[in-house]
Amino acid sequence: MKVQKSPSMADPLTKFAYLGLQGGKSLMGLAHKEVSTRLLQWVAPSSAPVTMPVPPEMLKELRVAMERLLEQDWQEAEAGLYPPSLLFDAPWLDWATRYPLVWLDMPLTWNRRARRQVRDLPQDVEPEAFPDYYLQNFHHQTDGYLSDHSASLYDLQVEILFNGAADPMRRRLLNPLVKGLAAFAARPASSLRVLDIAAGTGRTLRQIRGALPQGHLVGLDLSAAYLRQANTWLSQLPGELPQLVQGNAEAMPFAEASMQAATCVFLMHELPAAARANVLLEAFRVLEPGGVFVLADSVQLADSPQYTVAMENFRRVFHEPYYRDYISDDIGARLRQSGFVDITAETHFMSRVWAARKPL
Numbered sequence: 001m002k003v004q005k006s007p008s009m010a011d012p013l014t015k016f017a018y019l020g021l022q023g024g025k026s027l028m029g030l031a032h033k034e035v036s037t038r039l040l041q042w043v044a045p046s047s048a049p050v051t052m053p054v055p056p057e058m059l060k061e062l063r064v065a066m067e068r069l070l071e072q073d074w075q076e077a078e079a080g081l082y083p084p085s086l087l088f089d090a091p092w093l094d095w096a097t098r099y100p101l102v103w104l105d106m107p108l109t110w111n112r113r114a115r116r117q118v119r120d121l122p123q124d125v126e127p128e129a130f131p132d133y134y135l136q137n138f139h140h141q142t143d144g145y146l147s148d149h150s151a152s153l154y155d156l157q158v159e160i161l162f163n164g165a166a167d168p169m170r171r172r173l174l175n176p177l178v179k180g181l182a183a184f185a186a187r188p189a190s191s192l193r194v195l196d197i198a199a200g201t202g203r204t205l206r207q208i209r210g211a212l213p214q215g216h217l218v219g220l221d222l223s224a225a226y227l228r229q230a231n232t233w234l235s236q237l238p239g240e241l242p243q244l245v246q247g248n249a250e251a252m253p254f255a256e257a258s259m260q261a262a263t264c265v266f267l268m269h270e271l272p273a274a275a276r277a278n279v280l281l282e283a284f285r286v287l288e289p290g291g292v293f294v295l296a297d298s299v300q301l302a303d304s305p306q307y308t309v310a311m312e313n314f315r316r317v318f319h320e321p322y323y324r325d326y327i328s329d330d331i332g333a334r335l336r337q338s339g340f341v342d343i344t345a346e347t348h349f350m351s352r353v354w355a356a357r358k359p360l
């Protein structure tokens, strides 16, 4: 796959603007969390989660890791892996109008956490249409993944959670993805099918579109509401509209060997171990031999023991029923057991990115 070098990227002003923007996002994320935590402690102290004190060394390490992530993000854009405009890609006006809704939603979240209510879902949800583990309020989120309201707030909530680093982390899958697709370089780019498993609101597909403007992109997710939101965002992009399909990643509605690449971002930690194994087997099945699979999720205890407190606090603050099991799971071994070869793994800030290939 050919990577286009963008001449404008040598511009130090653009880099300055990018780092300034990320600095602003980071400050906003930190300020939001600080104010909301204080407010909770003031109005409903019994709902406040008990977290572990954060060691100053860990904060320092996180700051350095964030700087490294942003530098790499810039470098890869400069090298032409994706266009510089992707570094600035965010629906600012839309997020600004939705931000008050995040605050309005917060008391409901606190209330759910205080009452340990984790299956508070919309009345019209048909439970038999979903696996049992899915029918929960992940992150204590109103309606779980099962409403347009939830889908409309998700991107902004993730942006706040990661202090603006969510997309830079998602973009770390682009390099292994494009490298992996080089195995099919003899074919027209438009014939290459790339599947994003658990596509959610389409943020990862948006990044992939930046690196693969001609690829045939497919997104799969269990939530019709999240796919509707993805369709709204993705239909604003030029080029072919990604195909969005509702379905379970444990039994994907795609033929064997029908994809040349597959990606999966922030899904593994929300699945019980057996479902994790099923998804990896399915990813293997739908890939054509020689195809590449890139998986990104939270760091784990084995690769990032210095962030143990951050991982523990994440689990205490948000409803993440499978996170504890995930952070000690051996994903490399699971990929091998599923049949993958050439497995590599890298850590980027709070994310771990695995790349693997289906053997010929």
Ligand SMILES: C[S@@+](CC[C@H](N)C(=O)[O-])C[C@H]1O[C@@H](n2cnc3c(N)ncnc32)[C@H](O)[C@@H]1O
Binding pocket: 131, 134, 145, 170, 197, 198, 199, 200, 201, 202, 203, 204, 220, 221, 222, 223, 226, 247, 248, 249, 250, 264, 265, 266, 267, 270
């Ligand atoms: C944390 S979100 C990640 C979304 C997206 N990949 C991103 O980067 O923002 C998890 C997503 O996984 C989807 N999901 C969870 N279990 C699933 C399953 N078994 N099959 C398909 N999608 C699933 C949810 O609906 C949700 O959209």
